[in-house]
Amino acid sequence: MTIKRIQIGENLFAKNDEIAGENAKIFVENQIFSINLMGSPGSGKTAILEKLIPELINNGISCGVIEGDIAGSFDGERIERFGIPVVQINTGGACHLEAHMIRKGIENLPLSGLDMVIVENVGNLVCPAEFKLGVDFNITVASVTEGEEKPVKYPLMYSISELIVLNKVDLLNAVEFRVEKFKEYVRQVNVQAELINVSGKTGENIKILAEYIIKKTKQYEKS
Amino acid sequence: MTIKRIQIGENLFAKNDEIAGENAKIFVENQIFSINLMGSPGSGKTAILEKLIPELINNGISCGVIEGDIAGSFDGERIERFGIPVVQINTGGACHLEAHMIRKGIENLPLSGLDMVIVENVGNLVCPAEFKLGVDFNITVASVTEGEEKPVKYPLMYSISELIVLNKVDLLNAVEFRVEKFKEYVRQVNVQAELINVSGKTGENIKILAEYIIKKTKQYEKS
Numbered sequence: 001m002t003i004k005r006i007q008i009g010e011n012l013f014a015k016n017d018e019i020a021g022e023n024a025k026i027f028v029e030n031q032i033f034s035i036n037l038m039g040s041p042g043s044g045k046t047a048i049l050e051k052l053i054p055e056l057i058n059n060g061i062s063c064g065v066i067e068g069d070i071a072g073s074f075d076g077e078r079i080e081r082f083g084i085p086v087v088q089i090n091t092g093g094a095c096h097l098e099a100h101m102i103r104k105g106i107e108n109l110p111l112s113g114l115d116m117v118i119v120e121n122v123g124n125l126v127c128p129a130e131f132k133l134g135v136d137f138n139i140t141v142a143s144v145t146e147g148e149e150k151p152v153k154y155p156l157m158y159s160i161s162e163l164i165v166l167n168k169v170d171l172l173n174a175v176e177f178r179v180e181k182f183k184e185y186v187r188q189v190n191v192q193a194e195l196i197n198v199s200g201k202t203g204e205n206i207k208i209l210a211e212y213i214i215k216k217t218k219q220y221e222k223s
Numbered sequence: 224m225t226i227k228r229i230q231i232g233e234n235l236f237a238k239n240d241e242i243a244g245e246n247a248k249i250f251v252e253n254q255i256f257s258i259n260l261m262g263s264p265g266s267g268k269t270a271i272l273e274k275l276i277p278e279l280i281n282n283g284i285s286c287g288v289i290e291g292d293i294a295g296s297f298d299g300e301r302i303e304r305f306g307i308p309v310v311q312i313n314t315g316g317a318c319h320l321e322a323h324m325i326r327k328g329i330e331n332l333p334l335s336g337l338d339m340v341i342v343e344n345v346g347n348l349v350c351p352a353e354f355k356l357g358v359d360f361n362i363t364v365a366s367v368t369e370g371e372e373k374p375v376k377y378p379l380m381y382s383i384s385e386l387i388v389l390n391k392v393d394l395l396n397a398v399e400f401r402v403e404k405f406k407e408y409v410r411q412v413n414v415q416a417e418l419i420n421v422s423g424k425t426g427e428n429i430k431i432l433a434e435y436i437i438k439k440t441k442q443y444e445k446s
Contacts, residue, residue, distance in 0.1 A: 040264045041348045041377060042369025070349065070379075074372050093379065095318065095349035123376070124349055125264045126293065126318035145368035145391070146265025149297050153346070154264060156293075156316065168368070174397045176424075201399075 016131055019099035023106060023134025030111045033220040034119065035213070036133055038157055039141035040150075041123030044167040046075045047200030048141060048209075049120065053082045055210035056116070061217060063116045066105035068097040070122060085109050096127035099134055116217055125150065129157035137216060143168040144177040151185040159189045163196065165209060170199040239354055242322035246329060246357025253334045256443040257342065258436070259356055261380055262364030263373075264346030267390040269298045270423030271364060271432075272343065276305045278433035279339070284440060289328035289342045291320040298343060308332050319350035322357055339440055348373065352380035360439060366391040367400040374408040382412045386419065388432065393422040 027034045037045050049065065056063050064085040067076040076088030087105040091097065102119060109117065119135055121128040129138075140161040142150060145168055151158040158164065164186055166179065183195060196212060198205040250257045260268050272288065279286050287308040290299040299311030310328045314320065325342060332340065342358055344351040352361075363384040365373060368391055374381040381387065387409055389402065406418060419435060421428040 040346070041373055042263060042366070069376055072372075072376050074376060093353075095347070122349070123263070124318070124347060126345070126347055127350065130316075143265070143368070145366065145394070146263075149295075150264055153292055153295050153297060171368070171394065171397055174394055 013131075016099045019103055020132035020134035023099055023102050024136075025134075026106055026111070027117070027134065027136065030114070031221060032111060032114050032117050033137070033217040034117045034135040035137045035139060036119045036121060036128075036135040037139050037141060038121045038125075038128045038161070039123065040125045040143070040146055043123070043141045043143045043146065044200040045120050045123070045141045046078050048165065048167060048198065048206070049079060049118065050082075051200055051203050051206040052210055052213070053079070053084065055207060056214070057082065057084070059210065059214050061116055061214060062114045063118060064109040064111075064114045066097075066102060066109070066117065066119045068101065068120060068122045070094070075120060085114075091122060095122055095124050096131055097121050097133060098131050102133045102135070115221075125154040125157055129160055136220065137162050139163045139165060141165045141167055142182070144172055144175055144179075148177050148179075148182040149185055151182070151189050155189040158186060158193070161190065161193050163194045163212070164190075166195065166197045167200050169197045169204060170202045236354075239322045242326055243355035243357035246322055246325050247359075248357075249329055249334070250340070250357065250359065253337070254444060255334060255337050255340050256360070256440040257340045257358040258360045258362060259342045259344060259351075259358040260362050260364060261344045261348075261351045261384070262346065263348045263366070263369055266346070266364045266366045266369065267423040268343050268346070268364050269301050271388065271390060271421065271429070272302060272341065273305075274423055274426050274429040275433055275436070276302070276307065278429060279437070280305065280307070282433065282437050284339055284437060285337050286339045286341060287332040287334075287337045289325060289332070289340065291324065291343060291345045293317070293345060308337075314345060318345055318347050319354050320344050320356060321354050325356045325358070338444075348377040348380055352383055359443065360385050362386045362388060364388045364390055365405070367395055367398055367402075371400050371402075371405040372408055374405070374412050378412040381409060381416070384413065384416050386417045386435070387413075389418065389420045390423050392420045392427060393425045
């Protein structure tokens, strides 16, 4: 008799990866550049979006947002004020978004009119990095109030990110945080990620962030 | 033929809960009051411990610490300076501590000489709340830089905590955070938790926090 082997973890990820692949296909077919915005609770992901979205709109980029939260629709409500399509997903306890949740989001967005979809993941510096979503571009949002050593303590998310946005630089004088040391720690786990320092509160460097993301969107459209 | 039902999630938690029960028994047998310190990455859990431990030592409390991190030993090194027993556990990717990891910690602490064991969980506002450790007292550390609505966005951890420590009050003037509003949000998910505002940086109210924890330790010893 042959032993039946059940590998739970692998099967779980295999199913997720399959749906992620289908999501990627949908984005490609609709020529949509997709972004996965990750970071700790309170790192300022939504605040950055509130400053970034008007810049995208001013530059003619049509953007839709998928908001992932365990509970509530605080973030979705903050974003829908900009008059763009927003889908709020409540994970009902899960600490991260999975590919099938993104699928639900995609199905509820007017894809044919969009250039970009931004996914704001659940606030968590660990688990979201483990689940592929089928999204083109990973961003980690860090903040100067979290401590400069976080890239080495939470290496996976930092290592899979193409862009690391260091937020709350308006508070640099009030906290002990050495930006150069943070960069060194980032480089220990990720040698090529772009780093941009911003303030979601004052808007500092948000134009630079917007320009960078728009450049990536245009490169994607040409590819 | 009878269908064989395999409930993966429940079995996983059942095994964890069994070990958690054994951990609780070990703490009781050794008359050790045990604390599970949880919170977001960068909420300031270690900074609070750095201020709290000298207060505990001054009050004759013998304390051991189990440090949980995905990778690295930054936090363990910060704590061992106080000359108390510290065990650094690296979860190797897991976003939370589980009961069997606490067991490893317990096995490496000189239990007979201790009044208290503090577990510093992995920085994560979600998953640590889902795994029982066999520990007596749950504390959530929040910080004013995270945003006042977090209790409602991450309700599980806030709901299972006996004490909520609001950290970084030294930054209240630099951020938009209404303490009263935060308390209202806490009360929506937890009607009875104690709330103490502190600064791990300046030491503000750390004596009050220490007194409260010492009182709980003494109540435990009498029970």
